[in-house]
Amino acid sequence: MPTVHDWINNPLAVVDGLFAQSNSSPDWEKKVVEYFKEKLKLNDAHTWVPSLNDVPLYYLKPNSLVKFRCMVQDMFDPEFFMGVYETNDLTSNSKVKCGKYKDITVGGQVDFNSRNTVTSERQTFYCVPIPGESQWAKEISFICQARVVPSTSYVPNRHKRSYEEDDEMDTENKLRQSHGNTEPKRQETEAPSHDSSSAHCTSSLDLNFPLPGEKGPACLVKVYEDWDGFKLNDMLEVFGILSVDPALSVIADEREASSLLDPTEVTETVEEQRVHSPPPSLVPRLHMLYAQPLVHNNPLLPSNLSSVLGELASVRAELHTYLTHVLMGDSLAAEYLILHLISNVYSRRDVLPLGKFTLNLSGCPHSSPYTEHLYKVIQQLVPSSYRLCMSLHNMNNQRMVPRKDYTANRLVSGTLQLANNTSLFLDETQLEQGQLDATGVRNITALGNLISWQKVDYDFNYHQMEFPCNINVLITSEGRSLLPSDSQVNLRPTLNPPNLEEYLSAVQVAQVPSQFNKYRIYLSGARALNYTISDEITKAVEEDFVEMRKDDPQSMSAEDLHRLLVVARLLSLSHGQNTLSRDGWMKAKQLEALRISRTQQQKSLSGNEP
Structure with missing residues (x-):
């Protein structure tokens, strides 16, 4: 039987082995998926798999099994590949090989006229880290996974052990002993300083993240089955085979040069080639073996909610007290803020989203940084959030609605391309007097549609396409908001601290990390009931x-x-x-x-x- 080192560090050997045993039977493909699914279920084996979210790409072994917690930002057109191909070596010996889960054919000259060639189809998703994911959620996910990361993630030349040398339990124990007290480096946003070419490419390559200032890896995820079951903006944890072969860049450069010399020879534009074939050192390929849809991205929430139900009432009282202090003594506003934070679109009746609860906290001071501190509190409580300052400049200049770029054949992201259950904090106290231009009016309309109907109409130039969403919207304003809301609560502070900023900072510091974790579990747990x-x-x-x-x-x-x-x-x-x-x-x-x-x-x- 393959050891942990084999199926994590060399999954293609498992794939090729099952293919060789199949004798051309099509069942081998299902057996591959079932094999890895079963392996990941046993003994929390999914925690042994290195994560692209946490481990820098240059530390990961090419063609190893990795995972990626992400959102589907775009879906490219299906592509054809050689699922089975035949090669001839120098001695004219032929061999039938598997082309699945690979970008480059290996092992001799490919016989394109072989009767054994099987052309297959796969889909490509462009995936990005979950937009607005809170720092605490990233760190806790990292801590949960980092205890048993296989050492070969960091030592590319380590020799693979044979199937007979040791069994899985021995390997697991050695992994735990070797890495129980060490933590791999967190995901770095830049390549090492000696790699100046990569740094240059990063500046010129738009990774198309929905939110400004976001960092992290983007991936081209190759999907081989049931791709119709995935939707744009889905949150996934993808387990797949990492492909970063430098030959992909060479092929892309040759295609680009060819298209410039003779545009009639290719069907893709130069812009499309650049978007669909970025350097693998910056946008790696991930050949999906298995993907787990994520209903939420709170790493603290247990799979069995019954274990936390008994504590909900007591934690609620503590959270209410904390939020009352944050809202300067306003107990009623704290009640409604809790209701807002656990709200969720649980169903739709025709076009009406049921369960949404957009809250407008009016009476917020404009002259102080109160709303900024309030957002920091929200950010500490929810796994994903984004604060949109509704200044006139932002309204007139920010791209909020995703649009289709037909030249590059991609969906250009916008601020409102968010995963479900994201908290969107609209700071209307930043809106000054002035004139909204056409872009500003479109953005205000888009925000209104998001609040009222929980949908965003993506711009496909010739038409608009409606995408339903499930976004928690909190609006802070001085007077009543110009945007619609499900409930308006006017702040009525009973406290008047001499220094508001110091007071709010002290309120937050007084909460120990374990208390914050209780609040986080409470909010996600109550929402899931x-x-x-x-x-x-x-x-x-x-x-x-x-x-x-x-x-x-x-x-x-x-x-x-x-x-x-x-x-x-x-x-x-x-x-x-x-x-x-x-x-x-x-x-x-x-x-x-x-x-x-x-x-x-x-x-x-x-x-x-x-």
Whole structure:
């Protein structure tokens, strides 16, 4: 049996071995996938596989098994390759070989006229690190995986052991002993200083990350089966064979030179060739063996939620106290912020997304860095987030909606190309007086559609294509936001610290890392709970609705009832309850009554506010 060193450090040997045993039977391809799936399931073996997110590319062994936590940013056209080919050596001996999971044919001259040649098809995804992933999520993922990274990731010339020399358990133990107390270097954003050519290429190559300032690896992921099951913007953990063969750059350069000399010989433009065939030292190829769809990217959340359910209520109380301090003593705003942070689009009824809860925190001070500190708090709590400062310059200049570039045949990313469950923090306090141009109007419209319908209309030049999403939007503003929201809470601080910045920093520092981890597990856990309403409670709610409209039909509209039901759902989930009780319904009504009362008082005070 192959050892850990074999199937992680030389997976192609396993693939070729299964191919050789198949005697041309097509079942060998399924056996390869099943083999690696089974290996990854045993003894947490997935933690032994080096991660492209954490280990610099130049430390990884070419053609080894690696993993990549990513988002599908673009999907290229399918490509053909030689799944099976025949080679002839100098002695005219022929040999049938497997071309799957490879970019370059090896071992002799390829006989293109061979009857044994099988042309196959594969799909290519352009994948990037999860946009806006929090530093804490990256670090915890790194710590969880780094304990048993195989040493051959760092020693490319280490000899492979034979199948008979040692068994898997011995290898695993040696891996643990060798690397239990050492941590590999974190992912570096630049190549070593001696590699000036790579550094030059980095500056000229646009990696097409959706968010400005993002760093990390991008990958061309080659998909061999069931690619229709993947969608744009999916979060995945891909396990695949790493391909960084320098010959790929040579081939790409030759194709580019050929197209410049005689454009009629090629079907791709120079721009398309550059995008689809970037240098493998900067954008490696990853031949997918298996991909695990990620519902969330919180590395702390256990797969079995029952282990954390008992603590939800107590952690909620602690989180509420913490957020009350962050919101300068405003307990009501802290309640609604918790509800917002656990909200989630759980279903769609026609075009209506159910479960979304966009919150507008109005009354935020403009002159102080309060919103910046508030975002840092959010960033410490959620696994992915992005703060968009809605200054006039940003609104008029930032590309928010992805668009199709037909010349390069790629989807040019935009700020709103985000993975599900990302927290989008819209800072409207930065919006000054001035004129929105056509781009600014389009961006405001796109934000409005995202909030109202949880969709982004991508620009394909001749038409728009609708992409549903599941993004938590928090809006901070001085007055009422110009954008729509599901709920508005006007901040009413009870504390007035002499130095707001020092106060907020002290509040954050007072929270130890273990406490933050409890909050992170709580928020992701509450969001993941299923929720139902019994027939009995449904009937009670209907009767209550009729009763509330008796005296004043204008006091409770169908829209008000819908919002109240959303608040009741989130309030129940926030307490770890997966069904609505009468007590929960009454608490939701009280909470909404307090919020509406405050909003009406603020309207009467401001007078001119809409």
